[in-house]
Amino acid sequence: MTDHDRKPRFQRSSGKPSRSGPPRGGNWRERNQHGDDVVILYGWHTVTAALANPRRRIRKLLLTENAARRLTEEKIETRVTPEIVRPQQIDHLLGPDAVHQGLWAEADALPSPSIETLPQDGIVLVLDQITDPHNVGAIMRSAAAFAVKAIVTTARHSPEATGVLAKSASGALELVPLVLVQNLARALTALNERGFQTVGLDSAGSENLAAVSLQQPLALVLGAEGKGLRQLTRETCSVMTRLDMPGDIKSLNVSNAAALSLYICASRLGLMQ
Numbered sequence: 001m002t003d004h005d006r007k008p009r010f011q012r013s014s015g016k017p018s019r020s021g022p023p024r025g026g027n028w029r030e031r032n033q034h035g036d037d038v039v040i041l042y043g044w045h046t047v048t049a050a051l052a053n054p055r056r057r058i059r060k061l062l063l064t065e066n067a068a069r070r071l072t073e074e075k076i077e078t079r080v081t082p083e084i085v086r087p088q089q090i091d092h093l094l095g096p097d098a099v100h101q102g103l104w105a106e107a108d109a110l111p112s113p114s115i116e117t118l119p120q121d122g123i124v125l126v127l128d129q130i131t132d133p134h135n136v137g138a139i140m141r142s143a144a145a146f147a148v149k150a151i152v153t154t155a156r157h158s159p160e161a162t163g164v165l166a167k168s169a170s171g172a173l174e175l176v177p178l179v180l181v182q183n184l185a186r187a188l189t190a191l192n193e194r195g196f197q198t199v200g201l202d203s204a205g206s207e208n209l210a211a212v213s214l215q216q217p218l219a220l221v222l223g224a225e226g227k228g229l230r231q232l233t234r235e236t237c238s239v240m241t242r243l244d245m246p247g248d249i250k251s252l253n254v255s256n257a258a259a260l261s262l263y264i265c266a267s268r269l270g271l272m273q
Contacts, residue, residue: 037109039162041173042094047103048076049171053110056174060106062090067102099167109161110173112180115190119149119217123265124196126152126221128184128233130254133159137168138255139222144172146262147271152179152187152219188236191219200237201261202228203251209241209261214268220261225254 038059041050044067050056061082063071068084090104118124125148130136136159143151158180159165166173181187188198200221201209221237223229234240243257252260266272 039107039109039160039166040094041105041107041162041166042090042098042100042103043167043170044070044101044103045171046166046169046173047105049174050105050107051076051079053174055110057108058105059108062093062104064090064102094163098164110178113150113177115152115179115181115187115194118179118191118194120195121216122147122149122218122271123262123269124148124150124152124179124191124217124219125258125262126184126188126191126198126219127158128221128223128229129154129157129227130222130224131157131159132225133163133165134168135225135253135255137165137170137172139258140165140169140172140176142255142259142262144169144175145259146266148176148262149217150177150179152181152184152191154184155180155182184230185232185236188219188221188233192236192238197239198237199265200229200234200240201243201257202234202240203242204228205240205242207239207241208244210244210264210268212239212241214265216269218265218269220258220265222254222258222261 041047048071050058058080061078061080062085063082064087065084068082071078087102090100090102091098093104094100123146125139125143127136127139130139130153140151161173161178191198194217196217196219197215198219198221199209199212199214202223221229221233223233229237243252243260
């Protein structure tokens with residue numbers, strides 16, 4: 001019998017948070033910059049998706065009694081021996097506003113594939129300095145819903161794939177590969193050279209996304225709220241588009257714009273069948 005075949009044992013907490021836990025508030029960017037390639041995951045969908053992902057190495061798992069009971073009832077394998085803690089102990093690790101639902105995990109970051117390994121069909125998303133982890137997490141959730149092949153973003157000026165982002169993604173972090181690049185314009189150039197149609201989305205775009213001719217593989221490029229796409233990013237896209245809307249408000253939150261744009265692109269490319 002292997003370790004994965006054994007029914008997990010539950011370890012009772014001593015009552016104090018482990019010293020190996022994260023600093024209050026779950027800010028792991030500083031630790032990752034110092035070479036500790038670790039992420040923090042919390043919440044039911046986020047943690048159970050990680051537990052179901054064989055590519056994700058779980059280092060440590062904290063559960064409340066209710067969460068442990070639910071995992072057992074739903075026959076979800078923990079893969080590591082969890083530590084049973086009070087809800088307040090997870091609150092202490094994450095802060096009182098985090099909705100953790102009694103699950104907290106420390107895990108290895110998933111590997112980042114390269115541009116050269118991306119499949120040459122379907123859609124990839126490219127994010128130009130979108131820094132709000134809630135927005136990026138919501139975009140990842142939409143990306144998973146529309147079977148996006150990967151999300152390309154910069155290693156800098158983007159949130160870590162941990163904590164709030166992972167919770168907002170609601171498990172999508174395990175489903176959509178995250179490609180980290182040093183220079184977005186060079187990454188777009190590489191996509192162009194590999195035959196991707198690189199479609200920028202901006203309120204000042206010259207073409208209506210719903211009317212422009214689209215083809216696979218397609219890279220949909222989104223910019224941050226307010227400043228939108230940077231000049232060099234716009235210049236590197238093969239076409240610049242906009243979303244035309246009939247109402248008085250002509251702009252959307254970037255995560256809403258991503259969902260609408262993905263629906264338009266997937267429908268026009270015949271990917272909804």
